[in-house]
Amino acid sequence: MTHTFVAFDGTTLAYRTVGGGHPLVCLPGGPMRDSAxxxxxxxxxxxxxxxxxxxxxxxxxxxxxxxSTYRCDHLGDDVEALRRHLGLDRLDLFGHSAGANQALVYTTRYPDRVGRLALVTPSTRAVGLAATAALRQEVTQVRAAEPWFPAATMALESIVAGAASPEAWQAVAPFFYGQWDAAAQAHQAAESGQRNGEAARIFGGEGAFDPLATRAALAAHRxxxxxxxxxxxxxxxxxxxAQLGGLVPDAKVVVQVGAGHYPWLDDAEAFTATLAAFLDRPSPPAA
Structure with missing residues (x-):
C-alpha cells in the first residue's frame, strides 16, 4: 500500500508498506533509485x-x-519528517548501499531517535572510508572461473582509470551479484529506468557528509x-x-556466503534469517 507525507520543505514524499509487525523504515540505495x-x-x-x-x-x-535538497544531509531530514508522520518515538532503520549513508546521517543528527540499525552492503562515504584496490581484488579474483570475468575485469580497469562509460558499467554488473543468472540480469536491467541521474550526482555533493561527526556519533551509539x-x-x-564495524561499539558484522550487493536476491532464506534474528533481539537498556 502506498502512502504520502510532507517533507521539511513541503515536498510530498511517498512510501509503501508491506508485511506486519513493528515498523522497519527502509532506505534504498542507488543512490537515488526507485525503492521498487x-x-x-x-x-x-x-x-x-x-x-x-x-x-x-x-x-x-x-x-x-x-x-540541492537531493544532497544526503537533507535526505536525513526527510527521514525525521517520516518518523514524525508515523508517530514513532524511535525508528528501526534499514539502509541498503547508498541508503546506509542516509541512515548514518540521520543517526548523527538524531541519535536519540534511532533504535535498531541494519546496514546492508553499505556505502561508507558518510564515515570517510573507501574500498582499496586490494579489498576489491579479494572479491573479484574468486570469480575468475566465470565466463564473463575477462570482459568484466577489463571494464573494471577502465573505470578505475577514469573511463567510466555506460558500456563499462554494464560489463562489470556481474560483480554485484552472487549469481549472474536470469533473475540477476533482469534486476540489473531495470536499474537505468529506476535511477534519478541528476539527483544521484547531487547526493554526495560538498557538505553532504561530516565524517568526523558521524564517527563520533557511532562511537557514542549504544x-x-x-x-x-x-x-x-x-x-x-x-x-x-569490517572497517565500518570497527567504528561502532558492539556492532554485529555478518558476511553472507556467496552473496553480492543484493543479498536478498542471492539467498533470501539466509538473508531473512540474519535480519529477523537481529530485529527480534531484545533491545539494549536505555542509557
Whole structure:
C-alpha cells in the first residue's frame, strides 16, 4: 500500500508498506533509485512491517522545487519528517548501499531517535572510508572461473582509470551479484529506468557528509547495529564493511556466503534469517 507525507520543505514524499509487525523504515540505495528494486527484501515482510521510502525525485515521490535538497544531509531530514508522520518515538532503520549513508546521517543528527540499525552492503562515504584496490581484488579474483570475468575485469580497469562509460558499467554488473543468472540480469536491467541521474550526482555533493561527526556519533551509539556484507560484493567488500564495524561499539558484522550487493536476491532464506534474528533481539537498556 502506498502512502504520502510532507517533507521539511513541503515536498510530498511517498512510501509503501508491506508485511506486519513493528515498523522497519527502509532506505534504498542507488543512490537515488526507485525503492521498487528492494521488492519485499526476500520475504523480510513476514517479520516486520516494511516502511519503504521513495526518496525525493524517485519512485512516486515528488521532485523538489530546490534540487540541492537531493544532497544526503537533507535526505536525513526527510527521514525525521517520516518518523514524525508515523508517530514513532524511535525508528528501526534499514539502509541498503547508498541508503546506509542516509541512515548514518540521520543517526548523527538524531541519535536519540534511532533504535535498531541494519546496514546492508553499505556505502561508507558518510564515515570517510573507501574500498582499496586490494579489498576489491579479494572479491573479484574468486570469480575468475566465470565466463564473463575477462570482459568484466577489463571494464573494471577502465573505470578505475577514469573511463567510466555506460558500456563499462554494464560489463562489470556481474560483480554485484552472487549469481549472474536470469533473475540477476533482469534486476540489473531495470536499474537505468529506476535511477534519478541528476539527483544521484547531487547526493554526495560538498557538505553532504561530516565524517568526523558521524564517527563520533557511532562511537557514542549504544543501540543494536547489524552490518551485513556480501561475500563477493564489489560495491561493499567485506573488508570495508569490517572497517565500518570497527567504528561502532558492539556492532554485529555478518558476511553472507556467496552473496553480492543484493543479498536478498542471492539467498533470501539466509538473508531473512540474519535480519529477523537481529530485529527480534531484545533491545539494549536505555542509557
Amino acid at each position: 528494486y528492494l521488492g519485499d527484501l526476500g520475504g523480510l515482510a513476514a517479520h516486520r512491517t516494511l516502511v519503504i521510502l521513495d526518496n525525493r525525485g524517485t519512485g512516486r515521490s515528488a521532485v523538489p522545487a530546490d534540487v 543501540g543494536a547495529v547489524l552490518l551485513l556484507a556480501g561475500e563477493v560484493d564489489l560495491g561493499a567488500p567485506p573488508g570495508l564493511v
